[in-house]
Structures are given as structure tokens and as C-alpha cells.
Amino acid sequence: GDLVSRVMAGKSISKQDDKMITDYQNTQKQLADAQQEVKNKKAQLVVEKQELKRQQAELESQLKERNKRLKELRKKKEKFETQLMDAKEVQQILIAQEKAIAAEKAAREREARIEKERQAQAAREAKARAEAEAAQAAAQKEAEQQAAKEAAAQQAAQEKASQAAKPSGSTKQSTPKASTPAPAPAAPTPSAPATPKPSPSSGGLFIHPTVGAVTQGYGSAGGENGYTFHNGIDFGGPVGTPIVAAATGTVITASGGGPYGNHIMIAHQLNGKTYTTLYAHMSALNAHAGQRVSQGEQIGLRGSTGNSTGPHLHFEIHVGGYSYSATGPASSVNPMTMF
Structure with missing residues (x-):
């Protein structure tokens, strides 16, 4: 048995x-x-x-x-x-x-x-x-x-x-003791996949392209400089101050000459919409057409090239492509509402 x-x-x-x-x-x-x-x-x-x-x-x-x-x-x-x-x-x-x-x-x-x-x-x-x-x-x-x-x-x-x-009449029988099986280890709890955390945001799509006070705002202008509507804002400050991309995008053009002097235009795709930014009167350009730049990446230095009355950055934001008018906003918007 x-x-x-x-x-x-x-x-x-x-x-x-x-x-x-x-x-x-x-x-x-x-x-x-x-x-x-x-x-x-x-x-x-x-x-x-x-x-x-x-x-x-x-x-x-x-x-x-x-x-x-x-x-x-x-x-x-x-x-x-x-x-x-x-x-x-x-x-x-x-x-x-x-x-x-x-x-x-x-x-x-x-x-x-x-x-x-x-x-x-x-x-x-x-x-x-x-x-x-x-x-x-x-x-x-x-x-x-x-x-x-x-x-x-x-x-x-x-x-x-x-x-x-054992023969009958022998010593008192002992009661058999069943061994108690040891508790099995608990199965590991599967860990859920990590959920990516959203990047912190100040609430605006763009950041300031440079430091310095705004010396001229967006909107109506006197006309003494050849326009009655200022399509952007001007940041005053010393020549050579770094200028950065206000948002991630692809450089449309980076060239010199003309009223804008050394200037850069960048195309952006933000929340499914197209925007264009313009950076004018720079003393030096650090980006080229077709280049992809990240938000905060340096693209040039502040200057006073082109039709400029002193060192500053002229900055514009356009909804869609670039379209300029000397008498109205055309496609431009007030940058101060986009920061």
C-alpha cells in the first residue's frame, strides 16, 4: 500500500x-x-x-x-x-x-x-x-x-x-498531524504604463523673443514713418542682445536689406493652426531658410539695420501666412495677447 x-x-x-x-x-x-x-x-x-x-x-x-x-x-x-x-x-x-x-x-x-x-x-x-x-x-x-x-x-x-x-494494546496512538502548506507568495500586481505628464505652460502659444521694454505697441501710428498702423511691437535694448524663436517652427526666410534690414520669418503649426512670426532689424542672423528651430532657440542678435531709428527688435505675429498692410492689421495680431 x-x-x-x-x-x-x-x-x-x-x-x-x-x-x-x-x-x-x-x-x-x-x-x-x-x-x-x-x-x-x-x-x-x-x-x-x-x-x-x-x-x-x-x-x-x-x-x-x-x-x-x-x-x-x-x-x-x-x-x-x-x-x-x-x-x-x-x-x-x-x-x-x-x-x-x-x-x-x-x-x-x-x-x-x-x-x-x-x-x-x-x-x-x-x-x-x-x-x-x-x-x-x-x-x-x-x-x-x-x-x-x-x-x-x-x-x-x-x-x-x-x-x-502496530500490535493492539500498544502505547497510546498519536494523532497524525497534517502539515500545513506554506502560503504561496502573492502574485505581483502589474504596473500600469506611465502616463506622460503635460509640459508646464504659461497659457500662451508664444514666448517673448527677447528681453527689454516695449518701446512701441501694436496698433495705430502717427504716419511719420510711412505707415499709419504698426503691425507688431518693438523691444528696445542694446545691440547684440540675443533674440530667440517665439515658438517651434520652420524658417521661411532669413535675409538682409530693405526696410526690415536683417530679418527672419518663421512658420509655425500650433494647435492645428498656422502662424507666421517676423523678427526685424537684427544685427546678426543665426538661422537659415528651411531650418527647424525650437521655441527659445537663439536665431539672431538685436540691432538697428534697415529703416530703424535705434537698436530694437520689431516683432510681428500673423495668423496664417505673412500679409502686410501699412494702414491696417491685415493678417497680423497683437503679440501681447499671444504670450
């Missing part, structure tokens, strides 16, 4: 071992599948980058169509309200502006897509790890409970057989 009990117990333990091995192999397969899925997603990102290149080629074709539209405007002999730029300069800026806006939009979409995929991958990996750990812990707990149960049964059988073998 004792031999049969031992054989049966051995078979039961062997079956439990086989189950543990099978569970472990299944867990390893789940992890391998999750890793393969991540690799496939990375390959998909490469394909999407190639698709972006194709889309850029299409944008070039659209720019040619834009040129045709510009020719139609010239045929209609539409007059610009200001002599800040000649027709050739305006044409160049419009073309560069369309290109920069398209590039900035594509960059924002690419960044959003990559960030979304990164978060999704992190969530999938965390879920796979948690499920694998939970399955392994559950299998281990079940195995320990089964082993303890079988050990207790085996010990009880042995003690019963031992008592039965």
Missing part, C-alpha cells in the same frame, strides 16, 4: 512538473510574440518615412501650381499696400512660405505619430510583461499548493499505515 501511494504521488508530481514546463514555454512564446510585434512596428515606421519623402515630392509639384497662381495675380495688376518689398521679393516669400508651412506641418504630424507609436509600444510591452509575470506567478502558486497537498496526503497515508502495523 505504501509503495502504491508513493508511485501515485510521484506520477502526480510528474504531471505537475509537465504543466509548469508547458506554462513556462507559453509565457516565453508570449514574450517572443510581443518583441516581434515591436520589430514589425519599427519596420512600419521606416515605410512611413519613405511615404513622407513621396509626399514632399508632391508638395514640390503643388508649389509649381502656386507659381501659376502668382502669375495670374500679376496679370490682374493687384497692387500691394506697402513698398516694404518689391514684387519679386513678395513672390519669393510666398513660395518659401508655402514650402515652410508644408514642411512644418509634416514635421508636426511626424512627431505626433512617432510619439503616439512610442506610447503604444510602451503600453504593449508593459502589458505583455505584466501578463507574463502574472501567469508565471499563478502557475508557481498552483504548483506549490498542489505539491503541499500531495505531501500532506502522503504523510497522512504513511502515518496511517504505520499505526495499522
Whole structure:
């Protein structure tokens, strides 16, 4: 009887071992599948980058169509309200502006897509790890409970057989004590994927492009400088003071000469809307057309180039593309309401 009990117990333990091995192999397969899925997603990102290149080629074709539209405007002999730029300069800026806006939009979409995929991958990996750990812990707990149960049964059988073998009238029989299985360790609680925290914000889309007092505000002007409406604000201060990008964007143009002197225009995509910023009268330029700049990145130095009465930065914000008027706001807005 004792031999049969031992054989049966051995078979039961062997079956439990086989189950543990099978569970472990299944867990390893789940992890391998999750890793393969991540690799496939990375390959998909490469394909999407190639698709972006194709889309850029299409944008070039659209720019040619834009040129045709510009020719139609010239045929209609539409007059610009200001002599800040000649027709050739305006044409160049419009073309560069369309290109920069398209590039900035594509960059924002690419960044959003990559960030979304990164978060999704992190969530999938965390879920796979948690499920694998939970399955392994559950299998281990079940195995320990089964082993303890079988050990207790085996010990009880042995003690019963031992008592039965003793002659009658022997010393007082001892009551068999069943061993109490040790409590199995609690399965680890799967940790939830970290939620990215939003960046702190002052509430405005733009930051001040430089330090210094505002020496001329936005709005009506006397006309002595050739305009009756001031489309931006002026920051006074010493020549050489750093000037930074008021928001992340793509440089439309960075050039010198003309009433603006050394100036930079930047296209921005913020909350799904297009904006254009202008930085004029600089003493030096530290960015070039087509360059992507980050908010707060230095793009030049304050100066007094072009039609300037003293060292200052003339700063404008336009909703959509750049459009200037000497007598009204056109597409410009008061920068002080955007900080």
C-alpha cells in the first residue's frame, strides 16, 4: 500500500512538473510574440518615412501650381499696400512660405505619430510583461499548493499505515498531524504604463523673443514713418542682445536689406493652426531658410539695420501666412495677447 501511494504521488508530481514546463514555454512564446510585434512596428515606421519623402515630392509639384497662381495675380495688376518689398521679393516669400508651412506641418504630424507609436509600444510591452509575470506567478502558486497537498496526503497515508502495523494494546496512538502548506507568495500586481505628464505652460502659444521694454505697441501710428498702423511691437535694448524663436517652427526666410534690414520669418503649426512670426532689424542672423528651430532657440542678435531709428527688435505675429498692410492689421495680431 505504501509503495502504491508513493508511485501515485510521484506520477502526480510528474504531471505537475509537465504543466509548469508547458506554462513556462507559453509565457516565453508570449514574450517572443510581443518583441516581434515591436520589430514589425519599427519596420512600419521606416515605410512611413519613405511615404513622407513621396509626399514632399508632391508638395514640390503643388508649389509649381502656386507659381501659376502668382502669375495670374500679376496679370490682374493687384497692387500691394506697402513698398516694404518689391514684387519679386513678395513672390519669393510666398513660395518659401508655402514650402515652410508644408514642411512644418509634416514635421508636426511626424512627431505626433512617432510619439503616439512610442506610447503604444510602451503600453504593449508593459502589458505583455505584466501578463507574463502574472501567469508565471499563478502557475508557481498552483504548483506549490498542489505539491503541499500531495505531501500532506502522503504523510497522512504513511502515518496511517504505520499505526495499522502496530500490535493492539500498544502505547497510546498519536494523532497524525497534517502539515500545513506554506502560503504561496502573492502574485505581483502589474504596473500600469506611465502616463506622460503635460509640459508646464504659461497659457500662451508664444514666448517673448527677447528681453527689454516695449518701446512701441501694436496698433495705430502717427504716419511719420510711412505707415499709419504698426503691425507688431518693438523691444528696445542694446545691440547684440540675443533674440530667440517665439515658438517651434520652420524658417521661411532669413535675409538682409530693405526696410526690415536683417530679418527672419518663421512658420509655425500650433494647435492645428498656422502662424507666421517676423523678427526685424537684427544685427546678426543665426538661422537659415528651411531650418527647424525650437521655441527659445537663439536665431539672431538685436540691432538697428534697415529703416530703424535705434537698436530694437520689431516683432510681428500673423495668423496664417505673412500679409502686410501699412494702414491696417491685415493678417497680423497683437503679440501681447499671444504670450
